[in-house]
Amino acid sequence: MKKLILSTLMAGALVMGTQAQDDFNKWSIDINGGFNKAMAPMTPGYHSQVIGLGHGDLGVRYMFNEKFGTKLDFGLGSFSNAADNPEFSTNYYRLNLQGVANLGRIMNWETFTQRVNLLGHFGAGIGQVTPQENEWADFKDNTYNFIAGFTGQVKLGERVSLNGDISTIINGRQNVAFDGASSIGMGDAGYYGANAVWWTGTLGLSFYLGSKSTHADWYIRENKYATKEELANQIGEIRDMLKDSDGDGVPDYLDKEPNTPAGARVDSHGRTLDSDGDGIPDHLDKCPFVPGPASLDGCPPPDTVEEVDYLLKAINDGYVNVYYAFDSAKPLGYSASSISYVANFLKRNPGVSVELKGYADELGPEDYNMKLSERRAKAVYDVMVASGIDASRLSYKGYGEDTSVDKRSADARQLARRVSFEVR
Template sequence: MKKLFTLTILFFSLVAAAQTEDATSSEINENATFQRWAIDVGAGVHKPTRPFVDGYVSTPDLWQADLGVRYMFTRSFGVGLEFGYNNIQSDADASVTFESDYYRVGLEGIVNLGDFVNLKSASSRFGILGHGGIGVGFLTSNARTLTDATDHHLNFTAGIAPQYRVTKNIAVFTDLTIIGTTRNHYGWDGAVLGTEVRGFEGLMINASVGLTFYLGEGTDPADFAQDPIEAKVDAIAAQMEKMAIENADDDQDGVPNYLDRDNTTESGVRVDSKGRAIDMNKNGIPDDMESSLNARYASQSDVQTAINSANAANQNQIKQLINEGYVNVYFRFNSTKPTTYSLGAINTIVQYMKDHPSATATLTGFADEIGSPEYNKSLSERRAKMVSDVLAAAGIDASRLTQNGDGEDASVDKNSTDARQLVRRVTFKVN
C-alpha cells in the first residue's frame, strides 16, 4: 500500500505544478478555450478484499455509487471532490451473514492522461483520466452492532477512467478505482478486529459506469479541448490556405483572383492592375489582339466603309461582304454573350434584313478547340441561338432566321490564344 500512498502524493504534486503552468501560459490564453467544471455520476460493482473477521465476499457485488465534482485548472490538471457509497453483503452460502454500508468523501487530484499520450490526434471523442487522493470513510453494519456505532477510516484512492464524448456537454465513462484504508477497528463484515490494523490493510476495488456533465463557458470540455498551440497552428494553416486560394490566378494574367475584375482574360494579353485587358481605344477589343483580328478579318471601320460604299454603289456588295465572312459576331472564351465590338456586325444584318423584307438568313455558330467536342457543339448552337434572339428583338421576324452550330473550328493553331479568339464566332449567309 506504500505505492498507493506514493501515487496519491504524486497526483497532488502534479496538480500543484499545473497551477504554475496555468500562470506561465497566460500568453496563450487557454483559460477561455474550455469548460472547467464537470459533474461525474456513476454506479457499478465492488469487491472488498480485506479485512474480514467472520464473513467474506468471494465475487464482485452490487451496489456501489459515486458522485464527483471537479474543476480543471488547465486542460491537463485539476482537482475533484468525490462522494461514494458501498453496500457490502455476505455471500448467500456464507456461515455468517452481514450487511454493511460504507460512506466516503475525498479530495482528489485529476490528470488528463489522454492529453499526455496525444489521444486527441486519433479521435476527438475518446479520452482517459487518472485520479487519486485522500479522504475519510464511515462504516456501519445493519446486521451486526459496532461498539462505536460507526467505524471511521482514513482512505487513499487511485483510479483510471476511460471516456467517450457523446455530445458537446456529455460523456460516458468507465472507472476502475482502488481504495486503501487505514485506522480500521472493524472488518468489512462489521466484526471487531483483534487489534487496530496498522498501515493500509483495508482494500476495496470499485468498477463503475457513468455519465459526465460539463459546465461553464468555453467551446469544449477541458477533457477534450484542443491544445492551444495546436489550435494556433491549425488557425495559421487555415489562414495560409485562404491566402493561397485568394492569391490564385486562374486566367494567369498576373493579377490574383481576389483583385481580378475579369477572370477570363486570354493568356498573353496585357492587363491593368485590376485584371482588365488594356483597350486604349475603347472599342471592346484588347489592344494586343487587334493586330491578329485585322490580319485575318476586316476591322469594324473597314467593314463599315465597305458597307457605306456598297450602299452607294450596289446592294449586292453588302450581301457579298456578309456571305464571304466579313461580318461576324465574336464571343469571349466559354461565353454566349456577344462582345461589344460585334454590335456593329449585328446592326449590319438587321439593316440588311429590313432593307430586303423577303431575304432570309442562316446563322452558324462556332467554338474553338478547347473543351470536349460535344460541349463545343452545344456551345456553338447556343451562340447562334443568342444572335438569332438579338435579331428577333431588333424587329426581324424569327421565321426568316435559321440557326445551327458547327462545333469546333479547327482551322487555326489550337495553342494560339489570339487565333482561337478569331474562331469563337457566328457567321451569316443571306438569300
C-alpha cells in the first residue's frame, strides 16, 4: 500500500512540475547585413561579383514554442559587376513571410552544447528588381519569390545572440536579367516562371524581447522538471506523509486514529475495529465476532450459545474479509487478523471446510479482473496452508468483478477488492 501511494504521489508531483505555462520569451528582432550573389539570369558576357558586399535585412520573429515559429522580414541591397566585366548596378528589395524551425532543439543539440544553435527557415513573398544601368535602366521588375536558408546562432547572453545566415532566393516572373542589359520575359514570350536565382550570406544580431529569463531559441524543455534538490525535498515531504507512527499499516495522513494500540485490527482509515459491537476492540476480544461481556474477554457464556453457529454466521455473512490495494494480490496488513480468525475457526472445528472467494473492483478489463480475483484467493489459500490448515479442507476460486458496489466511489471499490469465506 505504501509503495502504491508513494509512486502515485511522486508521479503527481512530476506531472505538476511539467504543466507550468511557457517559461520563455517568444519575440525577437533580427538585424543582418552582408553579401549577395546574383546567379541567373545574366546577359552573356556579364558576371556579378563572386561575393558582393551590399545586402541588409530586418526581421520580426515570433516562436510558437521552442521548436517552431514564424517571421516577417524585409531585405534590400544591390548587385554589381565583377572586376574586368561590363559595368552594371541593380537595386532590389524583398518582403517575405517565413516559417522557422529551431533545428537545434529538434535535434537535441543541448546534449552537447547550449551556446550554439541552428535555425531553418522557408517562406514566400514579393520583391522588386530595378536595374540602374544598361538597356533596362530604371525598369521596376515586380516579382514573387521563394526563400529558404539556415541561420547559425551563438548565444552572447539571455538578450542577444550572434547570427550567421545563408539563404537562397528564387524570383518568379522576373522580366530582365540582373545586369539590366537584356530581357528574359518581355514581349510575346510573356512572364516566365521561377527563373531567377540569387543568394545572400549575412552576419547580424538577434535581440530578444520579453520578461522571461530566456528565449525560445535557447529554452530546454527538461529545465521544467524539478532539480535534484527540489526532487529530493519533494520525496522527503512524501516520506513524511507516509510515516505510520502507530504501525497499523495505514499512513499517518490517512489515519483517523493515529494512536492505535500495537496489534489492533483496524479498518482502511486506521480506526480500531469492534466487529461484534460489544465495546471490546477485536484485538482484545477473544470472540471478536460474537458479543460478550468484558468479564469473559468478549465471549458469551459457554452455556448460552453454540460457538460454531455464531462464528459460522459471521464468516458466511461476509463480516470476515481480506482486503487488497488496487491491482494487488497481496493482502493489506490490517487484513491479517481475518485470515487468522478463519484459520483458528478451522482448527477448533475440524469437521468443516472453507471456500476462499476472490473479487475485484470494476476498474480494468473483465478478463484481467477475473485472473486478479483468483490470485487474491490463492494468496489467502497459501497463507492458511502455511499456518497449518490441511489443504484438503480449503478451496479457492476467483469470481471476478463485484458489481454490487458503486464503481465511482473509491471507498466502495475498496470493499470490492477482497477475499470472502464460505464455510461448508
